[in-house]
Amino acid sequence: MADLSSSATILNVNDDEATRYLSSRTLRMVGYRVLEAATGEEALRLAMQERPDVVVLDVKLPDISGYEVCQRLRAQPETASIAVMHTSATFVTTDKKVRGLEGGADAYLTEPFESEELIATVRSLLRMRRAEQELRRRAEHLTEADRRKDLFLAMLAHELRNPLAAITTAVGILDRRGQMDTKDGRMVAIVQRQTNHLARLVDDLLDVSRLTRGKVELRKTRLDLRGVLEQVLTVFRPQAESRNLKLESSLPTVPLWMEADTTRLVQVFTNLLDNATKYTDAGGSIQVKAERSVEDGRMGARVRVKDTGIGIRPEVLLSVFELFSQADESLERSRGGLGIGLTLVHNLVEMHEGRVEAHSDGPGRGSEFVVWLPLLPVASDSEQEVVLPALVKRRRHILVVEDNEDARQALQDLLETWGHRVEVAADGLRGLELAVQRSPEVALVDIGLPGLDGYRVAEELRAKMGQGIRLVALTGYGGSEDHSRAREAGFDLHLVKPVHPDALSRLLSEL
Incomplete structure (x- = not known):
C-alpha cells in the first residue's frame, strides 16, 4: 500500500x-x-x-x-x-x-x-506536522486578510471623511445664519444629525478593529472629567430635544482631576448617551450623574447614565459588552446600530484602569450604565468649588491647506464667519509659500496633499518658522500611527475629519 x-x-x-x-x-x-x-x-x-x-x-x-x-x-x-x-x-x-x-x-x-512501530510513528508525526503546517498557512492567510481589511477600512474612512468634513462645515455655516424658515431649519438639523451619526459609525468601525488588535494608544493629560461630560452633554441636548427626550445632568461643584485621554473619554460617554437616546422613546428621560466614589480603597469618579427606555433582557445583559451584541434583534431593526459601541466603551474604560457595568430590570424598564474611573490624589484641602471656564473668543490669522475644493471653501467660509482672517492653498507647495510669506498664527493642514504632503509641509514649516506657528493636522487618517507620525513631523495637534464646528471653535479659542 x-x-x-x-x-x-x-x-x-x-x-x-x-x-x-x-x-x-x-x-x-x-x-x-x-x-x-x-x-x-x-x-x-x-x-x-x-x-x-x-x-x-x-x-x-x-x-x-x-x-x-x-x-x-x-x-x-x-x-x-x-x-x-x-x-x-x-x-x-x-x-x-x-x-x-x-x-x-x-x-x-x-x-x-519493530519496523512497523517505527513506520507507524513516523506516519503519525507527518500527519501532525502537516496539520500544523495547514493551520499555520491558514493563520498567515487570515493575518494577511486582516491586514488588508484594516488597510481598506483606513482608506475607506479617509475617503468618507473628506465629504463628511465638507458637509459638516457647510451645515455649520447655514445653522449660524439664523434666517431660515421652520422647514429649512428642520432640514438643516436633520442633515447635521445624520452627518454626525455617520461620522461616529466610521470612527467606531475603525476603532473597534484597532482595539481588538491592541493598536490603540492613550494620549493621557491631566483633565477635569466635568469638562468632558459638559462637552458631550452640549452636543446631545439638541438631539434629545428633537426626539422629545428630557436630558438631565448632575455634576459636582469640585473638579474631578484624572490622567486620561480626552478624545477617548468623549467617545465613551458619547456612545453611552447615543445608546440611551437610541433606545428611549419620545417622552422618556435620560439622567447623567457624576460623583466622587471610593472603591477598593481608591478614589474615583462614578458616572451613571440612566434612561427610561426599552430595557435589556437578562440573557442579553450578560453579553451586552461583547462585539456585535444587539439589544434590538427584531427584523425591522428600528433602533439601528452596529453592535460595536458598547464594546468600545468597555475596552476604553478598562484601558483607563476603570470598569463599566450595565443594569436593567428587564424589557420596558429602562437601563443604567455605570462607569468608574480612577481620580488623581487630591493635592490639598484647598480644592474649593471651581466653575468650568468659559471659552475666550479671539480672532486669528489662519492658513487652510486643503486639496478638496468643497471642504476648503466650506472651512474658509466658516472661519471667516467667526471673524478670522483666512488664507487658503490647494496644495502643499502653495501652502508652504503662503505660510512663509504671510506668517499666519495657525495652519490647518490636510495630510493627503498633492505635490508636497502634509507631513513634509509641517517639517518644512518647523525648519523655516520654528515654534512661531501652530500646526494642526486636519485629515481623514485617524490611527495611532497617524497621530505619532504627525507629532514627529512637527504638528501640535492631530484632528480627524469631520471636525464639528463647535470643536473647531473651541480649539481655536484654546490654542
Missing part, C-alpha cells in the same frame, strides 16, 4: 552504524527520502540545510546528547517546526522519556523496536 507521505524527508541520527542502517533501510523501503548523521553537530547542520520533515534522533551521541540537539532545533525559527522522535536503548526509564518529551520531542521509542 502506497504511503501518502512517501515524499517526506527523514533525517536518521544514530552513531551505531548497524542500528542506523536498519532504520534507514526500513524507511527507504516505504518510499521516504532518508538522510543520515552520526553526530549531533552533523545532525544540526543537515537539519538547517535540508529542513527534513522528521528527525529520528538517538539520545546517546558521541558529541552532544539528543536532548541538546532537540533543544537547539526548537530554538531556531528555521528548524523549530521539524518533528522530532527520540530513540534509545540506554535511556529507557520513565524519567528519561519525560525529559525528552518535555524538552521538545514529539515521540519516544525504546530500542529495539
Whole structure:
C-alpha cells in the first residue's frame, strides 16, 4: 500500500552504524527520502540545510546528547517546526522519556523496536506536522486578510471623511445664519444629525478593529472629567430635544482631576448617551450623574447614565459588552446600530484602569450604565468649588491647506464667519509659500496633499518658522500611527475629519 507521505524527508541520527542502517533501510523501503548523521553537530547542520520533515534522533551521541540537539532545533525559527522522535536503548526509564518529551520531542521509542512501530510513528508525526503546517498557512492567510481589511477600512474612512468634513462645515455655516424658515431649519438639523451619526459609525468601525488588535494608544493629560461630560452633554441636548427626550445632568461643584485621554473619554460617554437616546422613546428621560466614589480603597469618579427606555433582557445583559451584541434583534431593526459601541466603551474604560457595568430590570424598564474611573490624589484641602471656564473668543490669522475644493471653501467660509482672517492653498507647495510669506498664527493642514504632503509641509514649516506657528493636522487618517507620525513631523495637534464646528471653535479659542 502506497504511503501518502512517501515524499517526506527523514533525517536518521544514530552513531551505531548497524542500528542506523536498519532504520534507514526500513524507511527507504516505504518510499521516504532518508538522510543520515552520526553526530549531533552533523545532525544540526543537515537539519538547517535540508529542513527534513522528521528527525529520528538517538539520545546517546558521541558529541552532544539528543536532548541538546532537540533543544537547539526548537530554538531556531528555521528548524523549530521539524518533528522530532527520540530513540534509545540506554535511556529507557520513565524519567528519561519525560525529559525528552518535555524538552521538545514529539515521540519516544525504546530500542529495539519493530519496523512497523517505527513506520507507524513516523506516519503519525507527518500527519501532525502537516496539520500544523495547514493551520499555520491558514493563520498567515487570515493575518494577511486582516491586514488588508484594516488597510481598506483606513482608506475607506479617509475617503468618507473628506465629504463628511465638507458637509459638516457647510451645515455649520447655514445653522449660524439664523434666517431660515421652520422647514429649512428642520432640514438643516436633520442633515447635521445624520452627518454626525455617520461620522461616529466610521470612527467606531475603525476603532473597534484597532482595539481588538491592541493598536490603540492613550494620549493621557491631566483633565477635569466635568469638562468632558459638559462637552458631550452640549452636543446631545439638541438631539434629545428633537426626539422629545428630557436630558438631565448632575455634576459636582469640585473638579474631578484624572490622567486620561480626552478624545477617548468623549467617545465613551458619547456612545453611552447615543445608546440611551437610541433606545428611549419620545417622552422618556435620560439622567447623567457624576460623583466622587471610593472603591477598593481608591478614589474615583462614578458616572451613571440612566434612561427610561426599552430595557435589556437578562440573557442579553450578560453579553451586552461583547462585539456585535444587539439589544434590538427584531427584523425591522428600528433602533439601528452596529453592535460595536458598547464594546468600545468597555475596552476604553478598562484601558483607563476603570470598569463599566450595565443594569436593567428587564424589557420596558429602562437601563443604567455605570462607569468608574480612577481620580488623581487630591493635592490639598484647598480644592474649593471651581466653575468650568468659559471659552475666550479671539480672532486669528489662519492658513487652510486643503486639496478638496468643497471642504476648503466650506472651512474658509466658516472661519471667516467667526471673524478670522483666512488664507487658503490647494496644495502643499502653495501652502508652504503662503505660510512663509504671510506668517499666519495657525495652519490647518490636510495630510493627503498633492505635490508636497502634509507631513513634509509641517517639517518644512518647523525648519523655516520654528515654534512661531501652530500646526494642526486636519485629515481623514485617524490611527495611532497617524497621530505619532504627525507629532514627529512637527504638528501640535492631530484632528480627524469631520471636525464639528463647535470643536473647531473651541480649539481655536484654546490654542
